Amino acid sequence: MSSTTARQRLSRLDVRLSPYLYISPFFILFAVVGLYPLLYTAFVSVHDWHLIGGQGDFVGLKNYVDVLGQQRFGRALGNTFSIFLLSSVPQVIAAIAIAALLDANLRAKTFWRMGVLLPYVVAPVAVSLIFSKLFADQSGLVNTLLATIGIDPIGFHSDRLASHLAIATMVNFRWTGYNTLIFLAAMQAVPRDLYEAAIVDGASRWRQFWSVTVPMLRATIIFVVITSTIGGLQIFDEPRMYDTLGLGGSDRQWMTMTMYLYELGWGAQKSFGRAAAVAWILFGIIIVIGMVNFLLTQRIASGDAPRRVRKGARA
Template identity: 60%
Template sequence: MTIAKSPSDELREQPDRPEPTSLPAQRTVGRRSRFARWDLKYSPYVYILPFFILFAIVGLLPLLYTGWVSLNDWNLIRGQGQFVGLENFSRVLTERDFWVATRNTLSIFVIQVVPQLAFALVIAAALDRNIRNATFWRMGVLLPYIVMPVAVVLIFNSMFSDQYGLINTMLGRIGIDPIGWHTDVLASHFAIAGMVNYRWTGYAALILLAGMQAISRDYYEAATIDGAGPVRQFFSITIPQLKPTLVFVVITATIGGLQIFDEPRLYDVQGKGGPDGQWLTLALYLYRLGWDELDFGRASAVAWLLFLLIIVIALINLFISSRISSKERGRNS
């Protein structure tokens, strides 16, 4: 026998149905989802856009303008002259002072960068250990960086003076002939590289220290359990894990080392790079062409040649580091 159901029972047995959504609410939800997709897709570019705008204003536009100036017979007083194409580059490449400046720049760069990275690694490794008053020592390492270049040169000139310098005085007391810090080419390069390393070694050490502190301590604990000492841990764990930071430090040191200007400019009273160009650098040669000879065309050509030299050396450093990393990956696989 079938029992008839009342209308109220039929309503209770029906499944719940969602209430129809109004059309304005659907449009609001659609706009929000579309905005969320746009935010996810385009917001990273919006965040980095101020950097590119600033770079275009203070970096890219002056670089392109310098390239245009290098193609003209441009004088500081007369302004833009005749379009000469690559004549300024050909004139610069045939001048003796340009090649002397290139030799000096590369020599000072090599003497400066290698000891700077070595000392920075040692200092960073020492600061990475559990030492007392670690913050004090880290701040002390950075103090030479904030000293004005003029003060640094004055201090080092009293040390590297040819006649009354501290180093020559000490060498004379032990019977060694004095060194011509302002006459000998290699000696002047060592003196200038010493000034640069005094200022920038602490800065590089702090960057390397930040990279060391980002390395997981589990590696060191496992190495200690296996019986590896501090030296073995440094070369087997710290150096391989620190390679991205090392590449960054090398590239920044390359850019700064090839653009060195303050120390050679202030190394003597004249500021011309020595009587025979013993410590004449490309940046100092560029300054002499622009402000002493008022030839902005040739000075801009030197600036572009220096820019290309920096790019070539930076690419060489990147290539070497990538080859080393690929060899290690192949050895570990």
């Protein structure tokens, strides 16, 4: 009897602890490679920490004040948001459109689906080098094509907005296919009965897309927007390799926040304290934008629930 009781207790303990043991590797890994570096960066940001000299005196928020007072910080922040907006908005729209085409009855579906993902697996450095040549100010292919239709060459490396458009094109080239497959998976999960009912009601393909597909993709769209926001605010590879110097242009026309962070820590200043302060400021910006997206998601979800309930009650 005592043996059976002990076995039952062990079984109950196993049922209670097993879920926590299964998910514990994630939290352990996150604590080692995520939480600890985050907290250590906060510790560095409040010290006068030099790349060569190491840890110095405690300075409190001085590094934050110094960074916020620098002109390059404002320029880097503006460049980051500009490139982010020029890349994320067209990227989401194009991904939805391409996913809708791939969801149709196309021949060789696997070929086209693998084709849209191919740019994502190409190394960012290779993409940046290729596009930097395509958008060269004098001998680039883009300006050569523009010259054939009578348009003067555009300074894709000298003009601020033009450089942002070129870098945004790189980002869209790499990430549109990845987001397309996410939208495609969500589209294939939409019940086909809804489309059949729309066809019976006489809805065209365009009306089916706007009245059935897009509303059912709402959660996926929000997810892609959030991930694109986080990735867009941390962009580094594309602007870093856009020219041979990797400084963000002669006047820092396309220097982003992460490039500014790199310049503070490993450039002329070699101040890890200020670089860590920039990292935490960027982290705070991402948290704020993420919270806004989260609240927006909650509002949309709570606004849809009563309508679903009412529809169910009528049925």
